[in-house]
Amino acid sequence: MAQEDVFKKLVSHCKEYGFVFPSSEIYDGLGAVYDYGQMGVELKNNIKKYWWDSMVLLHDNVVGIDSAIFMHPTIWKASGHVDAFSDPLIDNKDSKKRYRADVLIEDHLAKIDDKINKEVDKAAKRFGESFDEAQFRATNARVLEQAAKRTAIHERFAKDLNDANFEDLRELILECEIVCPVSGTRNWTDVRQFNLMFATEMGAAADASSKVYLRPETAQGIFVNFLNVQKSGRMKIPFGIAQIGKAFRNEIVARQFIFRMREFEQMEMQFFVRPGEELEWFAKWKDLRLKWHKALGLGDAKYRYHDHEKLAHYANAATDIEFEMPFGFKEVEGIHSRTDFDLSSHEKHSGKKLQYFDPELNKSYTPYVIETSIGVDRMFLSIMAGCYKEEKLENGESRIVLMFPPALAPIKLAIMPLTKKDGLPEKAHAIMDSLKFDFKCQYDEKDSIGKRYRRQDAIGTPFCITVDHQTAEDNCVTIRFRDTMLQERIAIDSLHSFIAEKVSFKSLFKTICE
Ligand code: ATP
Numbered sequence: 001m002a003q004e005d006v007f008k009k010l011v012s013h014c015k016e017y018g019f020v021f022p023s024s025e026i027y028d029g030l031g032a033v034y035d036y037g038q039m040g041v042e043l044k045n046n047i048k049k050y051w052w053d054s055m056v057l058l059h060d061n062v063v064g065i066d067s068a069i070f071m072h073p074t075i076w077k078a079s080g081h082v083d084a085f086s087d088p089l090i091d092n093k094d095s096k097k098r099y100r101a102d103v104l105i106e107d108h109l110a111k112i113d114d115k116i117n118k119e120v121d122k123a124a125k126r127f128g129e130s131f132d133e134a135q136f137r138a139t140n141a142r143v144l145e146q147a148a149k150r151t152a153i154h155e156r157f158a159k160d161l162n163d164a165n166f167e168d169l170r171e172l173i174l175e176c177e178i179v180c181p182v183s184g185t186r187n188w189t190d191v192r193q194f195n196l197m198f199a200t201e202m203g204a205a206a207d208a209s210s211k212v213y214l215r216p217e218t219a220q221g222i223f224v225n226f227l228n229v230q231k232s233g234r235m236k237i238p239f240g241i242a243q244i245g246k247a248f249r250n251e252i253v254a255r256q257f258i259f260r261m262r263e264f265e266q267m268e269m270q271f272f273v274r275p276g277e278e279l280e281w282f283a284k285w286k287d288l289r290l291k292w293h294k295a296l297g298l299g300d301a302k303y304r305y306h307d308h309e310k311l312a313h314y315a316n317a318a319t320d321i322e323f324e325m326p327f328g329f330k331e332v333e334g335i336h337s338r339t340d341f342d343l344s345s346h347e348k349h350s351g352k353k354l355q356y357f358d359p360e361l362n363k364s365y366t367p368y369v370i371e372t373s374i375g376v377d378r379m380f381l382s383i384m385a386g387c388y389k390e391e392k393l394e395n396g397e398s399r400i401v402l403m404f405p406p407a408l409a410p411i412k413l414a415i416m417p418l419t420k421k422d423g424l425p426e427k428a429h430a431i432m433d434s435l436k437f438d439f440k441c442q443y444d445e446k447d448s449i450g451k452r453y454r455r456q457d458a459i460g461t462p463f464c465i466t467v468d469h470q471t472a473e474d475n476c477v478t479i480r481f482r483d484t485m486l487q488e489r490i491a492i493d494s495l496h497s498f499i500a501e502k503v504s505f506k507s508l509f510k511t512i513c514e
Contacts, residue, residue: 003161007326010388011257013400017459019043019384020258031261032254039459040380042410042440044265048244048381050266050408050505054292055242058509062240062269063233067221069246070202070212074193078349079220079342081213086193088166089252090173092180099180100252101169101191105157108176110328112150116255119143159311166191196249198262211409214248219371221245222270223342226367227354230272237356237367238281241270244376248316256327258377265376272367274358275340281370282317288374288512289335290321295511296405298386304329321374323382332382340366342350383408387460402460403483406503413463413499414456420445428467431477431492439499457482464498 014020018037022029036044055062069406076082088101119142124131137143153176160169170191179186204433215221222241229241244267251260258264273281286305294300301324308318317337322329343354343366355364387403406412413434419426432441442461444452447465456464464480471477477495480487490498 004325006388007257007385009390010326010384013388013458014040014257014384015117024065032251032260034261034377039410042382043383043404043408044270044376046408046410047376047383049375050117050214050508051292051374051379052242052244053505054509054512055240055269058513059240060243060474061235061238062271063229063235064242064244065222065225066245067218067225067243068250069215071215071220071224073212074349075220075346076197076213076216078345079223080218080345082195083196083215085197086195087252088161088169088191089194089508090170090191091189092183093189094185094186095183097180097182098252099309101166101173102157102161103253104173104178105153105169105176108178109154109157112153116143116146116150119146119334162310164193166193182343185278194250194252196251198248198250201205215246217247217373218243218245218250218266218268219270220342221372223346224350226270226343230356232375237358238271238273238277240269242267242269244268256325259325259327259330260380261377266373267376267379267447268371268373270338271370271372272356273370274361275365275368278337278339278368278370279317284333285370285372286319286335286478288372289333289511293321293332294382295508296386296408298383302382302386312336314338323378323386325382325385326480330378332378333372335372337372338369338371340368342369343367360363399454399457401457401482404460404462405508407505407508410440411442411456411459411461412503413465414442414444414452414461415454415465416444416449416467418442418449418466418468422469423472424469427471428465431465431467435496435499438496439503453480453485462502465495 015022017039019040021035021037023033023035024030053102056064089098089103090104091098098415111162120133120136121142123136123140124133137147151171156168156172159165161171167190170188173188174186177186197216199211200214202210202212222243225241229235245265246263247266248263251262254260254262273280290303290305303324304322306320306322307328308320310317315336316339319335320331321333321335323332331491347354347366354366355363357365383404384402389401389403391401392398413435415428417428428443428445432443435441439486442456444455446452453464460482462482464482466478466480468478471492476489476493477492478487479490479495481514
């Protein structure tokens with residue numbers, strides 16, 4: 001099935017089974033804003049728990065905070081967001097559609113990469129076992145021609161962005177013959193800068209001083225609380241501060257479902273280190289964060305690093321962890337070595353010292369910072385995409401199943417009486433009452449067992465428990481496993497420990513710590 005079709009199916013599955021709804025749907029929706037439904041919110045909470053605990057439980061030098069969304073407006077001046085948090089936008093005059101100029105060029109570069117990869121794939125098939133990919137890439141004329149073209153475009157593109165040369169960016173779009181996907185024309189406007197922050201007013205007086213922003217990232221709430229946490233928690237460098245919270249960006253192009261939203265949630269951790277030790281810590285966190293992703297078992301090949309060639313002015317190293325979405329490899333998390341840019345800038349703008357006295361070195365300094373920043377919603381999408389499977393069954397039927405890691409599954413187990421009579425529902429309810437304190441359970445007695453299994457597969461429930469006539473005699477139930485569809489008899493008394501072991505986060509954490 002084409003990847004585009006898979007993505008469409010995934011989006012409609014999310015709606016049909018209560019994971020994600022378009023916001024304000026009865027009013028025809030609101031661009032790039034989504035609501036999480038009854039299943040979605042459980043999955044989202046589990047993702048947040050996985051991240052939070054992996055930060056604050058696994059590291060005794062990482063603590064959490066929850067700062068306010070509204071912050072003093074000067075914070076956004078100090079962070080650079082007022083002056084520089086903008087994207088270059090361009091409109092197509094025929095379709096009246098708006099695009100990010102940089103994304104148009106990035107997509108064009110990706111198409112060149114595809115062409116190169118197709119040449120490589122073709123040759124690999126032709127030459128079979130004896131194929132030497134590195135040599136082919138280094139010598140094949142068609143590949144070299146495409147690669148040279150790519151490098152030239154990429155270099156000019158990076159320079160244009162660096163120099164804020166929007167005239168040349170437009171020129172590049174024209175020279176690359178990039179057309180609007182809707183109108184198919186090259187009738188482009190000029191490229192303009194567009195600030196992504198939402199502004200509103202605080203209090204009753206509407207003068208300039210009351211202008212506040214909805215935070216575009218949670219990180220600044222951590223920086224401005226650096227000393228509060230360090231002093232009140234008697235934290236010693238190196239240490240980290242973690243936070244989960246909403247962020248808002250007035251994205252120019254809202255595309256790809258919950259991948260790019262105007263209201264979204266971030267999980268960010270700023271790790272404060274001694275100056276000079278930041279690159280070592282950057283490498284550690286880069287490694288650790290990828291392990292965190294891979295521990296979920298969605299397939300190691302679905303992840304890759306994308307090291308930044310062009311660094312933001314405050315960073316001295318940066319990488320993205322990308323996941324293979326149905327629309328290609330895309331950033332899910334960013335890891336940045338932010339030097340002392342943020343703390344120094346807040347010192348300057350606030351006039352307050354934000355330094356740390358290091359008792360071992362017997363001196364004060366402004367710490368350097370490694371940031372790990374991941375979007376909850378993008379993580380959610382990567383899990384949905386990685387776990388969504390359509391399977392043909394032996395009996396010719398098919399099923400849709402979400403193969404969530406059990407720790408993340410919204411519902412851990414479904415409890416089903418085989419029939420609605422003979423005391424089976426009462427027994428099923430009694431089992432549910434004994435398990436509901438620890439696991440999110442769902443009771444289901446409607447339709448045939450087969451149909452009930454399909455419903456649970458579609459929401460990713462890892463275990464189904466069936467109470468039948470034999471249960472009263474042997475105190476056992478049938479447990480059915482979502483992924484293999486195999487069934488076993490299991491004593492009711494051992495259900496709790498069996499399920500607890502399977503759905504706990506512990507095994508994931510152990511994999512990360514290995
Ligand atoms: P992009 O280049 O895709 O716009 P970014 O580099 O601006 O992303 P960061 O500022 O590094 O993103 O934000 C950190 C993380 O927050 C991203 O890796 C992503 O997971 C998430 N994120 C950023 N913007 C959005 C958005 N509009 N919708 C959903 N998640 C987002």
